[in-house]
Amino acid sequence: EVQLVQSGGGLVQPGRSLRLSCAASGFTFDAYAMHWVRQAPGKGLEWVSGISWNSGRIAYADSVKGRFTISRDNAKNSLYLQMNSLRPEDTAFYYCGKDFQNLVTAIFDNWGQGTLVTVSS
């Protein structure tokens, strides 16, 4: 069974940093691309970033480019999102998502449980 267990959310002041983690199990982690998607409370879904299986292809939404960094450690079966210079508009539930195939398909067939990031003074 595929499991994506997230950690690292919480309350942070504007301008500060936070790192999210997503621990994967139940599949061959290093064979799949991974993504981060967020959802402001009561709002819709917004793709944040994606990374290919070998970190060779990385992409970001314009809203986070230059502030957020996606990375992965295939030896630890883990995905990360380093979030710097956080803004109140970054407040959201953040989900990690597994790509559907070993190519970067941008189809999310499994999701983490979500973690809430609140940016407020």
Place this chain on the structure above:
Amino acid sequence: EVVLTQSPATLSLSPGERATLSCRASQNVGPYLVWYQQKPGQAPRLLIYDTSNRATGIPARFSGSGSGTDFTLTISSLEPEDFAVYYCQQRSNWPPITFGQGTRLEIK
């Protein structure tokens, strides 16, 4: 950026009825349109990928159709567990991957 517009925003139906949800793209996305279901307090769940392919474990009452800019998710006979929010997503032209704003399917 491809903008996806879903309609209606809210759909009120009864169990057993047929639901038709629409997603319109601002430019041609070919067949690369995906549908998700999200229930309160839960992560989204993949339903349909590339217009009409049901994901593993998705019941046959869910079907997708369309191409280019106009797509439809149909639920042939609503079950109580189908009342949720549905999102479409395009994967044709990215980054960025974009989602529609969602359609809330509520019990009438």
